[in-house]
Amino acid sequence: MNDRAPRPGSGTFWERGVRFECQGTGRCCTSRGAYGYVYITLEDRRRLAAHLGMRTSSFTRRHCKRDHEHVHLVNPKRDCCFLQDGQCSVYEARPTQCRTWPFWPENMKPLVWEHEIKAYCPGVGQGRLHSAAEIQAILTALEREDELP
Numbered sequence: 512m513n514d515r516a517p518r519p520g521s522g523t524f525w526e527r528g529v530r531f532e533c534q535g536t537g538r539c540c541t542s543r544g545a546y547g548y549v550y551i552t553l554e555d556r557r558r559l560a561a562h563l564g565m566r567t568s569s570f571t572r573r574h575c576k577r578d579h580e581h582v583h584l585v586n587p588k589r590d591c592c593f594l595q596d597g598q599c600s601v602y603e604a605r606p607t608q609c610r611t612w613p614f615w616p617e618n619m620k621p622l623v624w625e626h627e628i629k630a631y632c633p634g635v636g637q638g639r640l641h642s643a644a645e646i647q648a649i650l651t652a653l654e655r656e657d658e659l660p
């Protein structure tokens with residue numbers, strides 16, 4: 512019997528890794544229905560507040576809204592409030608959701624990836640190869656975050 516742990520991503524379409532590099536189009540920052548929210552963690556809020564030279568509480572009051580158990584950015588123009596002239600104005604401090612795109616649990620399903628993500632995001636298939644282990648680590652971290660009370 513082989514009791515070694517399975518390789519990350521074993522049996523998935525991403526088991527050999529996925530090439531991805533942001534092309535800076537800002538497409539993932541524009542509203543598209545169910546994908547329109549930018550959810551942020553407390554750590555994200557602290558990082559963004561520090562980046563903008565604000566207190567975390569002021570940042571939260573000005574830029575965030577609570578939606579049941581999650582907090583998301585308030586986007587008065589429907590697109591992300593930090594998208595300026597097609598570019599992220601807080602790129603170095605951007606939320607985890609933005610840093611981990613497109614490796615989100617809901618995206619890493621073969622049909623969603625093929626018909627929605629690949630078709631939507633020009634960064635897919637470009638640049639650096641993200642290994643299956645790297646993708647698995649992102650997915651695990653995001654799933655843990657989702658379990659937080």
Ligand code: SF4
Nearest residue numbers: 540591593594599609
């Ligand atoms: S914070 Fe920046 S990267 Fe994230 S959705 Fe807004 S503009 Fe895009």
